[in-house]
Amino acid sequence: xxxxxxxxxxxxxxxxxxxxxxxxxxxxxxxxxxxxxxxxxxxxxxxxxxxxxxxxxxxxxxxxxxxxxxxxxxxxxxxxxxxxxxxxxxxxxxxxxxxxxxxxxxxxxxxxxxxxxxxxxxxxxxxxxxxxxxxxxxxxxxxxxxxxxxxxxxxxxxxxxxxxxxxxxxxxxxxxxxxxxxxxxxxxxxxxxxxxxxxxxxxxxxxxxxxxxxxxxxxxxxxxxxxxxxxxxxxxxxxxxxxxxxxxxxxxxxxxxxxxxxxxxxxxxxxxxxxxxxxxxxxxxxxxxxxxxxxxxxxxxxxxxxxxxxxxxxxxxxxxxxxxxxxxxxxxxxxxxxxxxxxxxxxxxxxxxxxxxxxxxxxxxxxxxxxxxxxxxxxxxxxxxxx
Amino acid sequence: xxxxxxxxxxxxxxxxxxxxxxxxxxxxxxxxxxxxxxxxxxxxxxxxxxxxxxxxxxxxxxxxxxxxxxxxxxxxxxxxxxxxxxxxxxxxxxxxxxxxxxxxxxxxxxxxxxxxxxxxxxxxxxxxxxxxxxxxxxxxxxxxxxxxxxxxxxxxxxxxxxxxxxxxxxxxxxxxxxxxxxxxxxxxxxxxxxxxxxxxxxxxxxxxxxxxxxxxxxxxxxxxxxxxxxxxxxxxxxxxxxxxxxxxxxxxxxxxxxxxxxxxxxxxxxxxxxxxxxxxxxxxxxxxxxxxxxxxxxxxxxxxxxxxxxxxxxxxxxxxxxxxxxxxxxxxxxxxxxxxxxxxxxxxxxxxxxxxxxxxxxxxxxxxxxxxxxxxxxxxxxxxx
Numbered sequence: 114x115x116x117x118x119x120x121x122x123x124x125x126x127x128x129x130x131x132x133x134x135x136x137x138x139x140x141x142x143x144x145x146x147x148x149x150x151x152x153x154x155x156x157x158x159x160x161x162x163x164x165x166x167x168x169x170x171x172x173x174x175x176x177x178x179x180x181x182x183x184x185x186x187x188x189x190x191x192x193x194x195x196x197x198x199x200x201x202x203x204x205x206x207x208x209x210x211x212x213x214x215x216x217x218x219x220x221x222x223x224x225x226x227x228x229x230x231x232x233x234x235x236x237x238x239x240x241x242x243x244x245x246x247x248x249x250x251x252x253x254x255x256x257x258x259x260x261x262x263x264x265x266x267x268x269x270x271x272x273x274x275x276x277x278x279x280x281x282x283x284x285x286x287x288x289x290x291x292x293x294x295x296x297x298x299x300x301x302x303x304x305x306x307x308x309x310x311x312x313x314x315x316x317x318x319x320x321x322x323x324x325x326x327x328x329x330x331x332x333x334x335x336x337x338x339x340x341x342x343x344x345x346x347x348x349x350x351x352x353x354x355x356x357x358x359x360x361x362x363x364x365x366x367x368x369x370x371x372x373x374x375x376x377x378x379x380x381x382x383x384x385x386x387x388x389x390x391x392x393x394x395x396x397x398x399x400x401x402x403x404x405x406x407x408x409x410x411x412x413x414x415x416x417x418x419x420x421x422x423x424x425x426x427x428x429x430x431x432x433x434x435x436x437x438x439x440x441x442x443x444x445x446x447x448x449x450x451x452x453x454x455x456x457x458x459x460x461x462x463x464x465x466x467x468x469x470x471x472x473x474x475x476x477x478x479x480x481x482x483x484x485x486x487x488x489x490x491x492x493x494x495x496x497x498x499x500x
Numbered sequence: 501x502x503x504x505x506x507x508x509x510x511x512x513x514x515x516x517x518x519x520x521x522x523x524x525x526x527x528x529x530x531x532x533x534x535x536x537x538x539x540x541x542x543x544x545x546x547x548x549x550x551x552x553x554x555x556x557x558x559x560x561x562x563x564x565x566x567x568x569x570x571x572x573x574x575x576x577x578x579x580x581x582x583x584x585x586x587x588x589x590x591x592x593x594x595x596x597x598x599x600x601x602x603x604x605x606x607x608x609x610x611x612x613x614x615x616x617x618x619x620x621x622x623x624x625x626x627x628x629x630x631x632x633x634x635x636x637x638x639x640x641x642x643x644x645x646x647x648x649x650x651x652x653x654x655x656x657x658x659x660x661x662x663x664x665x666x667x668x669x670x671x672x673x674x675x676x677x678x679x680x681x682x683x684x685x686x687x688x689x690x691x692x693x694x695x696x697x698x699x700x701x702x703x704x705x706x707x708x709x710x711x712x713x714x715x716x717x718x719x720x721x722x723x724x725x726x727x728x729x730x731x732x733x734x735x736x737x738x739x740x741x742x743x744x745x746x747x748x749x750x751x752x753x754x755x756x757x758x759x760x761x762x763x764x765x766x767x768x769x770x771x772x773x774x775x776x777x778x779x780x781x782x783x784x785x786x787x788x789x790x791x792x793x794x795x796x797x798x799x800x801x802x803x804x805x806x807x808x809x810x811x812x813x814x815x816x817x818x819x820x821x822x823x824x825x826x827x828x829x830x831x832x833x834x835x836x837x838x839x840x841x842x843x844x845x846x847x848x849x850x851x852x853x854x855x856x857x858x859x860x861x862x863x864x865x866x867x868x869x870x871x872x873x874x875x876x877x878x879x880x881x882x883x884x885x
Contacts, residue, residue, distance in 0.1 A: 130773055130777070133770070133772050133773040133776070134769070134773060136765070136766070137525075137767070137769035137770040137773065138766075139766070140765045140766030140769070141762070141763060144759060174604065175601075175604060176602050176613055178565075178567050179602070273562070274562055275563070276562070277561070277562045345700070366830060374532055377528045377532045377763070378763070380528055381525055381528045381767075384521050384522075384525040384770075385766070385769075385773075387521065388522060388525070388770070388774065389773065391517070392518070392777050
């Protein structure tokens, strides 16, 4: 009988206990893996395109609900290092009905330069031309079109809520996203809103800015804000990623939230596996003495017990990570926040090994002390033990 | 006959390490649940319990918040003439035209969005039941004076009575008010005309508040405003307005359920494990109890009870661990106004009760199978162990 086989046999000696321990480890670990994936979805940047690092967002200093004057666009264009500027406007509105199922992002923008700033969105040139020519035209993500069964030429009506206007749009083109980051948005010509709504005239929600190189990002964003610091409408410029994170920061202290729950999960695993190993070592005090009599060294005995715990932690960990995968793929179909989970799903392959690693580490730490104790028990004392 | 409780307690003390470790595991599950429930309780207070059902909020038609409002000043006298409005101490209709603007205040090196509300004198009276002045005095009309909420006073530097605040210019702080945990607690209040003047909003109003004489009148006022084709305004009860803004809480609540549920399943497994071990250690004891004449039912009850006791110990530890967090204030943002909403985490009685029930539930489920197993064993076989 090899040592590995011995460990395996011992691990499954009390099948019920092993099963329960695996379950008790798998569930906190599922949580850990789930939260780590979410964390990566929030703060990681693997999915975003290279262009994203070269893009800045300029908005009103106070908040997105305050407009910035449209003429800022030309002023920003003249700042050295700025390649292109396009105004963006969050329209909100209602498509069909006000349910989450029919909610997606709708932005007003400038068709002439929009796709120059977002090169990761690819659209057939003839469709782009058609959009530029039709003031009441719009373009949408292929995935979004698939969801609602839209085809080029279809009519899409969006009733405004912030803006008192009904947009009667014609779908002129469909674009594909060439990166993993989902888009799921519809874009139309902002002129349509500006012409119909008096208070929207000459205003922009925010500007998307493409900078000529990643090196000039910091300088340009500083220059823009300095330019408008004393203007009636001061601005705040940040990278596209920081802009996205600022929405998240609004929810509250997400980092602290995830950290607190994750550490509770890890401590739970530590306690559970420590408990199990302590129970089985206690039962086997006499056996350990017998093993020693047979000539097994302390080191081997230490290894046997730690190996057993590691094995159980590994199975529990892998199981937990797999259920997390199931949870994430389920959540990515959710009508609300599904996009976030879709990114988290992509991140799972990075976080799962880390989560399993954490389970192994917890298993090791919790078994080391009782296993060390067992390896040091004297033979005679152990043989006398009544358990 | 039932087995005495002291039998279970002594057994738990005998295996104190096992008992404590299992209880700690359950305690951790309870802490995460309590933590999330405290967050939600605080948020609910800041949003849902804000507003007064007798206050009717008037906005421009289509506008979703006081920030994106904006209707001309000439509509205010028309609103004041509507029936069902309470009268103030001067015998005038209790109506307040208001502007809400978002200002940035420095904190820890960053700038945080805070709500500044400009109101007429009646605005204070309309909210009399929900706020109280704790220091200084209210702002005077025509003066560049502000009163800040107690939580802003506590969270931002240089916000004492007598200090000067920079809100696109200097403003004197003359008082501090307490909003009792409502959304007002995240606001700075001042005179309508001063705010409108400083932020270039003259000639218009962001919103108006009408104080109705009673609930029926409030409802009638609201419909009156909505149905008036000339006014082009939207009316809603103040409570309805805040109800709509709680969407933030939904995500955290869902997250909370997922976390509590997963941790609970893990804990149930752990509790079952411990109870199986307890039963295994005592198999001869259990057989002896049977020989003495205790029935199977008593044994099942006794072991389930022990498991619940273990869980309750866990709940107690868990709640104790979370006590230091009680009263801690944290913030979220209002997704409509993009400004900070401060709330305090609170261990309310309902949080404690829910945590205890949650723990009992874990103990019950974890204890059933081992207890059943203990009672079912043949007496002779067990005695021979």
